[in-house]
Amino acid sequence: MLAESVVPSPAVAVVGRHNSGKTTIVEGAVAELTSRGLDVGTVKHHGHVGFDIDVPGKDSWRHRHAGATETWISAPGQVAMIATIAGEAECAQIVRHMPGHDVVIVEGYRKSGLPTIEVMRAANPHDAQVAETFFRAACDGLPLTCDFVQATRASHREAPKPGAPVDPGKMPTEATVAVMTDIPIAHEAAARYGIPSFDLSDTQGLCDFIVRTIARPRLTAVIQAGGESRRMGCSKATVPFMGRPLIQRLVERVSHAADELVVTTNEPENLGFLREAYPQMHIRLVRDELDRRGALPGIYTALKNATYDAVAVVACDMVFASPRLVAAEFQELWHTGAAAVVPANRNGYEPFHAVYRASACLPAVEARLREGDQRAQAFFDDVEVRAFPQSRVLMAEPGGRCFINANTPEDLAYTEKLARDEGDELIL
Known part of the structure; x- marks a missing residue:
């Protein structure tokens, strides 16, 4: 941007289960998009309570722990802000405070209302379960708006499998705009739903898709x-x-x-x-x-x-x-x-x-x-x-x-x- 921008940034969320490889996907996409000349912002959802980007004992840490509810740390070429808030910030609110980017890539925040890129990795057992459920739902012609887990169990008259159950809240939905996976049936399921899918290593293909469908034009x-x-x-x-x-x-x-x-x-x-x-x-x-x-x-x-x-x-x-x-x-x-x-x-x-x-x-x-x-x-x-x-x-x-x-x-x-x-x- 030429100056402090007032143009809202488009955003997309990269989502998946723990150990799906979301961070690797985001890191690769940011590097590729930046190399193409795009201005990229990122947001990381930290699921646990409490984190600190400053070292305890440093001046900014001392400011906050003395009672400041908002502290800015400024240095040549960098600035950071730490604020104390009630509850958790909505993703949409965070992105609104990040205008002027060609695209913002969010890691996590599945329920943000943003378009999502679903990551499934064969080496992750939870992802393999999700891929199977996703595939069965596609074969059964179930809409992306339904609870895949309950619907596929009912249609196939199955009892829940032993072990960690599939979380119905962590399945592809109508917000899913792309899938990244190395699981063949996940690719097939995505194709049945008309959702573009990419191999985990196909960063270039994913970024072509982001530029074409999500990134802000100039x-x-x-x-x-x-x-x-x-x-x-x-x-x-x-x-x-x-x-x-x-x-x-x-x-x-x-x-x-x-x-x-x-x-x-x-x-x-x-x-x-x-x-x-x-x-x-x-x-x-x-x-x-x-x-x-x-x-x-x-x-x-x-x-x-x-x-x-x-x-x-x-x-x-x-x-x-x-x-x-x-x-x-x-x-x-x-x-x-x-x-x-x-x-x-x-x-x-x-x-x-x-x-x-x-x-x-x-x-x-x-x-x-x-x-x-x-x-x-x-x-x-x-x-x-x-x-x-x-x-x-x-x-x-x-x-x-x-x-x-x-x-x-x-x-x-x-x-x-x-x-x-x-x-x-x-x-x-």
Whole structure:
């Protein structure tokens, strides 16, 4: 991520019985995914009460044992937090506090509600029992929602076998999205249920699956800075706002939702200072693709120059542009497969605080441009546009000021007063 992210991380849980080899699977997957350039977070479920990541007697340990309920340990390149809580943290709550990763891999937490990857190892007797029960259930056509253990015993008129019984709470379920195993009947059972299965050693195959079905796609954010504005009397990008060029405010806001940041401008020579101010962001300054100006040509330039298929387009005069709204629109685009997610209210669409799928929208935009159309919404009837209603905008950004434009010096003064009055110099 370019900055402290507001984009939720997708997560998957690797589950199995004790000694199934979950840690080995997670370790291999993290190494492989990281080598592919993905940002991976992990969560480990520790089933026993009490653990400590600090050595007794060290300063942080002394802080906590003196009564601190939360202690942060910070060192160059590392930070850790230890907190005292009532009960046990929900996995979903933990993942919510880990935004901006391409994927979070959770070890354990079978009942988290996350999609799960089930691990079964032939050398583990408990896994062998589960595989047999799983296979019988598949052969009997039992749904993944049922209690396999009781159902297979009843259908086969069996008494419980001697020894440790199969725990019905540790079986594959409707949350199971993949199986990793070296047990042939487990592979066959998975195939009967239409669940992908991989050999225990097939880390690459598993990671291909995670990248294809679970990992977060990347997002390009494009700030449309244009050039001289007749109504403003000068370039909106460089007009002073709270003591700095307005474009810096937009960069700092939008970067919290983006993997790549592009600024479209007809004055790249005047915006080169952005690269010096934010070297870690690798901002690209791009000239308009077409000689003619207009809303639709601006969207064309944004889609044409984005590295990633998902493209957020934000106008540089939207003083209160919201990274949280961009993130919410991106989630909607990703999960629905729509071509565009565009905020809509009683005044119509807001196409310059929206997210587009370049592969779907670019051909439609090009076709409309060939017809001479300049309107931002000209291509909306040609692709699947998902309206993002005001109620959901307010859920993402309760202030609801995201679409205020500063078109004139008077607008600029008004929005600057709003920002100062509400202490809106920092957004996070």
